[in-house]
Amino acid sequence: MTAPAFSLAGVTLRVGGRDILRNATFESRTGQFVALLGPNGAGKTTLLRALVGLVPTRTGQIRVLGASPRAARGRVGYMPQARALTVPSLSGADYLRAALHGARWGLTLRRDTHEIDRVLDLVSARDIAPRPIGTLSGGERQRLALAQALLGRPELLLLDEPLASLDPARVGDVVALTRDLRDALGLTVLFCAHDINPLIGTADAVLYVANATARLGPVEAVITTESLSALYGVPVEVVRARGHVFVMAGTVPAAGGECCAHG
Numbered sequence: 001m002t003a004p005a006f007s008l009a010g011v012t013l014r015v016g017g018r019d020i021l022r023n024a025t026f027e028s029r030t031g032q033f034v035a036l037l038g039p040n041g042a043g044k045t046t047l048l049r050a051l052v053g054l055v056p057t058r059t060g061q062i063r064v065l066g067a068s069p070r071a072a073r074g075r076v077g078y079m080p081q082a083r084a085l086t087v088p089s090l091s092g093a094d095y096l097r098a099a100l101h102g103a104r105w106g107l108t109l110r111r112d113t114h115e116i117d118r119v120l121d122l123v124s125a126r127d128i129a130p131r132p133i134g135t136l137s138g139g140e141r142q143r144l145a146l147a148q149a150l151l152g153r154p155e156l157l158l159l160d161e162p163l164a165s166l167d168p169a170r171v172g173d174v175v176a177l178t179r180d181l182r183d184a185l186g187l188t189v190l191f192c193a194h195d196i197n198p199l200i201g202t203a204d205a206v207l208y209v210a211n212a213t214a215r216l217g218p219v220e221a222v223i224t225t226e227s228l229s230a231l232y233g234v235p236v237e238v239v240r241a242r243g244h245v246f247v248m249a250g251t252v253p254a255a256g257g258e259c260c261a262h263g
């Protein structure tokens with residue numbers, strides 16, 4: 001039987017003196033497209049960092065592709081939040097070359113070029129690769145960041161807010177591109193977002209983090225009034241209308257839907 005793409009068993013994560021997850025247990029099946037949702041500061045980035053072995057567990061065990069997060073690192077593509085792409089004078093191709101060398105030493109130049117062209121083609125970014133990163137639009141930077149995450153043929157892709165600051169048309173493009181890559185390359189995808197709506201119809205499952213608690217399951221099972229109220233520990237109302245999901249919390253902005261009511 002195939003090992004889960006990632007699993008947490010009784011995991012507690014603590015950063016800055018605060019529990020981000022407490023005794024969390026869940027697992028994702030290989031090949032799933034999982035949307036990672038939760039309010040600001042809930043710990044989505046921290047969880048992604050823990051899956052690549054950058055945040056230690058206080059209790060419990062994390063397994064990634066059947067191994068420890070550190071051992072699995074070479075099989076995982078990680079796209080951090082866009083603001084991490086901060087060397088504006090570097091060309092897209094040089095950025096990828098640097099990322100490749102950071103990950104794998106000893107490849108020949110020809111192999112480098114082949115691998116960089118391969119990932120640029122996967123995200124249709126050959127034309128933007130020669131340009132300095134500082135001149136690229138937000139959408140173009142996102143494609144470059146996605147290309148970086150695909151270096152080395154990962155089996156699991158961890159994407160931290162790839163939809164941040166994109167207009168609605170680009171949002172649809174990035175979701176479709178990620179889904180197509182998942183299908184073509186047989187990847188498992190964990191896709192962090194603030195709104196489930198662009199991912200409805202694409203995400204096989206939702207991993208929702210709030211209040212140091214997490215729940216992983218089908219969208220229709222997790223994004224419900226009962227489930228989110230239990231996670232948040234306060235009443236949250238989920239309304240479905242015209243194919244969209246609206247998550248409304250009493251006084252706190254709620255992640256997961258495109259609307260937050262304040263009462």
Ligand SMILES: Nc1ncnc2c1ncn2[C@@H]1O[C@H](COP(=O)(O)OP(=O)(O)OP(=O)(O)O)[C@@H](O)[C@H]1O
Nearest residue numbers: 015016017020038039040041042043044045046047
């Ligand atoms: N290295 C650190 N030291 C101290 N506190 C940290 C550290 N990393 C994260 N935190 C805190 O942990 C909490 C979770 O942060 P994290 O970035 O994981 O949340 P998030 O769900 O990704 O948030 P957002 O949606 O705003 O990006 C925040 O309160 C953050 O300030």
